[in-house]
Amino acid sequence: MRIDGKVYLVGVGPGNPELITLKALRVIEEADVILYDRLIPREILAHAKPGADLIFVGKEPGNHAMNQKEIEHLMIRKAKEGKIVARLKGGDPLLFARGGEELIALSEAGVDFEVVPGVSSVNAAASSSYVPLTLRGISSTLIVTIGREAEGKRRGKVDLKKIAKLEGTIAILMGLSNLPKIQRELLSVLSPDTPVALVEKATMLGQRVLTTTLADVVDDSIHFEFGSPVVLLVGEVVSVRRDIVRLKRRRLKILVPRPSGTTEGMKEQIERAGYICHVVHVADPEPLDFQLEGRKADYIVFTSQISAKLFVSRGLQLEGKVIAIGPSTAEVLESSGFRAYAIPESYTVRGLMDLFSQLEPGDVILFRSAEADWELENFLSSKGYTVRSVRTHRLKENLLALKAAKYLLEGKYDALVATSPFLARLMDSKLRELGSSLRKVSEEVKVISLGPVTTEALASLGVT
Structure with a gap:
């Protein structure tokens, strides 16, 4: 059946x-x-x-x-x-x-x-721009509508003039291309001084908020080159935003470029410290068809969440003491029954080196990316370990890499966290495409290195 x-x-x-x-x-x-x-x-x-x-x-x-x-x-x-x-x-x-x-x-x-x-984008736009959709004594009504309708639509057409007479907060989605028409219809009922907010790319990298008036919203949207997606918020509640933002303590914005396919415990740590953290996945892992010689080793080492996920997805079985570079990598492995024997105190390659300095030398299977340098392998060999390296994936930059570099260049971030040599070099190359460099940007933006190996890579780029 x-x-x-x-x-x-x-x-x-x-x-x-x-x-x-x-x-x-x-x-x-x-x-x-x-x-x-x-x-x-x-x-x-x-x-x-x-x-x-x-x-x-x-x-x-x-x-x-x-x-x-x-x-x-x-x-x-x-x-x-x-x-x-x-x-x-x-x-x-x-x-x-x-x-x-x-x-x-x-x-x-x-x-x-x-x-x-x-x-919904309505909730996202209001929350991320600090515009209350309802507020006691000002607005108890919320109307959500659309600013662009299908051609030939006969039933249920939007009548903004009727909506404006309801005296509440109006949220208009997908209305940027029809903004002049929306403005004309609302002005037939509402005052030209009615507060308006345009929220572009709500909650996403590159979010912008423009507060203006109904009379000026079209000209201002053109002047500031607003693009879709945009949510339009109309009503007296918008005027409250200015006081909320003024009283809110300015928090430093930190950019953390990362590969996709990783969870971000670092983001939680940064935000708990009171900063705004944007993790941008600027590269995507491309799995490699890796092979294993032998199914047993004294130590099985995973240097990233991505390597751990690809190992798990292959359904491979290995015997040996599992060592994960950090808690997030250990969680991936434990979800499939591989319990970590040890995690270094510092979640970096140097942290792994410190850990192995305290262990008895033996056979090591090391799961890593194609971009990782050979420092860990060389160190282990010098300490008497026998190392088999398995390249599980390579990292390929995506369109967000150039976008993140553009926002860095525009001064939208106060600090950049470089989590690996590959990502440091990637951001430098994208900045160079824009006529700058990581060294030049570091004169205005603080560059924070995650580990000594990344620090050395940054130094080679002129960032100290």
């Missing part, structure tokens, strides 16, 4: 990978098929299980990989093949995301489904 699968409509939030729910992550990790579009962060897709079928169904202005009916048919077909399907949607699935249409199609086809709520 054939057992049909199930479709999950999953809200993954406004674009910041940290604003996804635990349930959404669990569904992504268990799904056989994942349908996603261009707004889904790669860090979220990295949670897919090995072998999952990732299908791009992206929609861009004038260029759709699939139309809506094709997406619905694909979901239904995969579910009837017995697959668990995760249909990922930015924000919340049932708020201007066509989730309602998909629920109707699934129910008519007799397919089991479930909706996983997500943080």
Whole structure:
């Protein structure tokens, strides 16, 4: 008897990978098929299980990989093949995301489904810009609407003039391209001095907030070159933001470039210390087809979470004392039954060297990236260890690397944390593409090194 699968409509939030729910992550990790579009962060897709079928169904202005009916048919077909399907949607699935249409199609086809709520862009824009959507004595009503409608739409058209008469906070999504028309309609009811906030890329790298008035919003959006995605917040609550921001203590912003596929305990430590930390995944791991000679060693060493994940995904079995470079790497291994024998006090290559100085020499299998230098291997050999190095992956830069360098150059960060020689050199090369260098940027931005090996790499780039 054939057992049909199930479709999950999953809200993954406004674009910041940290604003996804635990349930959404669990569904992504268990799904056989994942349908996603261009707004889904790669860090979220990295949670897919090995072998999952990732299908791009992206929609861009004038260029759709699939139309809506094709997406619905694909979901239904995969579910009837017995697959668990995760249909990922930015924000919340049932708020201007066509989730309602998909629920109707699934129910008519007799397919089991479930909706996983997500943080909407409205909530994200308000929270990240410190604009209260409701405030006692000022606004007890919130109207969420859309600024761009499908051509030929006949029913349920947005009437901003009626909405403006309701006297509350108005949140308008996808309205930047129609801003002049929105302005005209609202000005027919509201005062030209009505406070307005434009929130660009809410909660994401490069977020900008512009507070202005209804009379000036179009000119200001052009002057400051605002681009999509933008949420428009209109109403007296916007005026409160100025006092909130003025009274809020300015916190230093720290940029931490990292490879994707890693969890960030460092971010939590930095934020607990009172700083704002943005982790940007500037490189993606490309798995290598590594082979193992022998299944036993005295010590089995993992120098990164990525190496540990790739080892686990291969279902390999090894005998020996497991050593992880840090707690996050140890957690990856322990989830598959490999308990760490030891973790160095300092979660760096030098920390591993200090640890091995206290152990009895023996055979070592060392899982590492292709970019890692040979310092650890050379050290172990000099201490009498026999080392077999296994390169599990190489790191390939992505588009976020240049974007992070651009924001560094524009002075949007007070400090940069270099966590490895590869990432230090990558940021320097991207800055050079922009006509600068890490050395020049370090005159204005504090560069913090994570470990002596990275410090030496920075020194070779002129950063001291």
